[in-house]
Amino acid sequence: MNMEYKSFLIKYAEIGLKGKNRSYFEDCLVNQIRQNLSLLGDYKVTKEQGRVYVNCPDGYDYDDTVSCLSKIFGIVGFMPVVEIESTDWQDICDMTVRFVEESFPEKNFTFKMFCKRGDKSYPKTSPEIAADLGGVILDHFPGLSVDVRNPQKNITVEVRSHAYIYADGYKGVGGMPVGCNGKAMLLLSGGIDSPVAGYMIAKRGVSIDATYFHAPPYTSERAKQKVIDLAKQISLYTGPIKLNVVNFTDIQMYIYETCPHEELTILMRRYMMRIAEEIANRSNCLALITGESVGQVASQTMQSLICTNAVCELPVYRPLIGFDKSEIVEISQRIGTFETSILPYEDCCTIYVAKHPVTKPILKVIERSEKLLADKIDEMVQKAIDEREVIKIKPED
Ligand code: ATP
Ligand code: MG
Numbered sequence: 527m528n529m530e531y532k533s534f535l536i537k538y539a540e541i542g543l544k545g546k547n548r549s550y551f552e553d554c555l556v557n558q559i560r561q562n563l564s565l566l567g568d569y570k571v572t573k574e575q576g577r578v579y580v581n582c583p584d585g586y587d588y589d590d591t592v593s594c595l596s597k598i599f600g601i602v603g604f605m606p607v608v609e610i611e612s613t614d615w616q617d618i619c620d621m622t623v624r625f626v627e628e629s630f631p632e633k634n635f636t637f638k639m640f641c642k643r644g645d646k647s648y649p650k651t652s653p654e655i656a657a658d659l660g661g662v663i664l665d666h667f668p669g670l671s672v673d674v675r676n677p678q679k680n681i682t683v684e685v686r687s688h689a690y691i692y693a694d695g696y697k698g699v700g701g702m703p704v705g706c707n708g709k710a711m712l713l714l715s716g717g718i719d720s721p722v723a724g725y726m727i728a729k730r731g732v733s734i735d736a737t738y739f740h741a742p743p744y745t746s747e748r749a750k751q752k753v754i755d756l757a758k759q760i761s762l763y764t765g766p767i768k769l770n771v772v773n774f775t776d777i778q779m780y781i782y783e784t785c786p787h788e789e790l791t792i793l794m795r796r797y798m799m800r801i802a803e804e805i806a807n808r809s810n811c812l813a814l815i816t817g818e819s820v821g822q823v824a825s826q827t828m829q830s831l832i833c834t835n836a837v838c839e840l841p842v843y844r845p846l847i848g849f850d851k852s853e854i855v856e857i858s859q860r861i862g863t864f865e866t867s868i869l870p871y872e873d874c875c876t877i878y879v880a881k882h883p884v885t886k887p888i889l890k891v892i893e894r895s896e897k898l899l900a901d902k903i904d905e906m907v908q909k910a911i912d913e914r915e916v917i918k919i920k921p922e923d
Contacts, residue, residue: 531588531606534595535692536578539602539700552578554703554731555600561765562594565922575644575686579607592696597763599729600703605695613645613689618655619662622683625691626663626670636673637681639663644686659683702731704765709733710813710843711806713798714769716752716873719817719846721760721863722854726845727815728764735809736767736919737802739774741874749871757919759863770805771915774798774874777906785895787880791825792887793896795834797907803838804911814838819846819854824883833887 538555556571556578563569563580569591570581582591588606595604610621626633639660641652650658660672663681684690712724714736728734738753750771761767774794781793802814818826818834825834835842846854858864896903 531608532582533607533609534580534582534591534604535607535690535695536580536595536601537603537605537695537698538578538600551600551703551706552576554706555598558598558600558703558705558765559595562598562921563591566590566594580604596696596698598703599699599701599731599763600706601698602700603695603698605692607690607692609688609690611688613648613685613687615650618683618685618689619659621689621691622659622662622681623666625693626667626681629693630679633667634669635678636671636676637663637679638672638674638677640680640682642682642684644684648685655683655685699729699763701729704728704731704763705733707731708812709735709810710815711802711809711811712736712815713802713817714738714753714757715817716749716756716867716869716871717817718851718858718864718867719819719822719854720815721756721817721867722857722861723815723817723843723845724760725763725857725861725863727813727843728760732813734760734764734767734815735770735806735811737770737772737798737805739772739798739801739874741775741778742773744775745872745874749873752866752869752871754917754919755866756863757917758921758923759866760861761919761921763861765921767919768809769917769919771917772801772805772910773913774910777903777910778874780899780902780906784898788882788884789887789892789895790880791883792830792833792892795825795830796837796892796896797903799834799842800837801907801911803840804907805914806840811840813841813843815843815845817846817854818844819849819851822851824885827885829886829888830884833889833892836889 552573556573559580560571567586568583572579595601608625610617639656641655643652663670679693681693707730710727710732712720712734714720714724724734736757740750757767757769777797778794781790785793806814821827858867
């Protein structure tokens with residue numbers, strides 16, 4: 527009997543609760559796991575009796591597999607499983623002993639034994655199997671003891687057509703499988719916040735497209751590359767991302783030349799939202815996503831948010847709205863975007879910032895200023911949209 531882990535059992539909580547839709551969500555999850563693991567090798571992902579199994583190919587890399595599974599939304603936990611073809615009692619006892627022997631280097635912990643029996647004709651009941659195997663473990667490993675109330679480890683044996691054994695395994699990211707809840711357009715800058723915002727909405731099962739505004743030659747190729755890198759990093763979780771790169775230079779200059787400078791940021795933000803919304807509508811996105819958080823900067827006061835929100839018909843998801851910067855930084859470190867986000871490249875918003883931007887803009891006043899742009903702005907907006915560059919970002923690139 528080779529004790530190597532050949533498969534993983536996938537635990538999913540939330541999507542299990544969806545009644546009639548359960549099967550749809552499970553299929554989304556299975557597809558997502560297949561897609562992500564296909565970058566590593568020829569894994570088999572199967573759904574049987576309300577659970578998902580991953581069978582690993584020969585010579586697979588254990589750590590890579592764990593790292594990949596720990597980035598898939600919808601998985602709350604996963605455990606490496608040892609499986610034997612037989613359900614013969616002596617084989618199950620041998621398997622259990624070898625499992626404990628090889629899975630836990632330190633043999634001095636408390637445990638609780640569980641049994642799930644799919645095969646109801648098996649000569650022992652589940653409680654009997656659990657009790658007997660607990661006894662077998664205690665006989666072999668004198669340092670171990672049973673604690674049914676607060677065990678350090680849970681060990682589960684399943685007896686179905688085959689027998690399986692596993693312990694607690696790894697925590698997954700949770701959430702819902704990407705794609706099961708439609709698509710949204712992320713306004714992705716090179717900062718810390720927007721990649722985290724995209725991650726959070728994708729975690730709820732939403733696929734992501736992205737729009738980035740740059741202002742060449744005032745913003746560099748490196749700044750654009752930084753946004754591409756960020757998109758690539760979040761695509762490890764979200765799957766492929768269609769990144770729209772919009773040239774914002776002319777619009778920005780025109781606003782700068784035409785409108786009061788202290789309103790510049792708000793006016794720019796309004797045009798970003800309008801353009802992102804139009805691209806969103808063209809690509810079937812059902813919402814916009816930004817990294818805004820109340821009060822973080824002048825353009826994110828509640829009054830400013832009224833002004834930016836007013837131009838959108840699609841809902842604007844702002845998952846970070848109630849987060850402190852330190853909390854956002856924590857998530858960005860955990861998901862791996864922080865180091866890229868803090869690279870010091872210029873952002874189009876910071877090029878023309880006024881010394882004293884309005885912090886309490888009044889919508890009517892902003893709308894009046896915007897009328898000054900009437901001559902040329904619609905044409906410029908259309909041109910920016912039509913001439914955008916579309917980059918397909920894939921996690922494997
Ligand atoms: P971030 O860290 O995400 O850059 P920020 O703290 O710099 O955010 P702002 O510059 O006010 O805040 O931007 C607020 C939101 O507007 C961003 O989170 C992002 O969603 C969007 N945004 C800002 N600049 C751009 C840009 N150049 N391209 C696309 N979206 C942008
Ligand atoms: Mg920014």
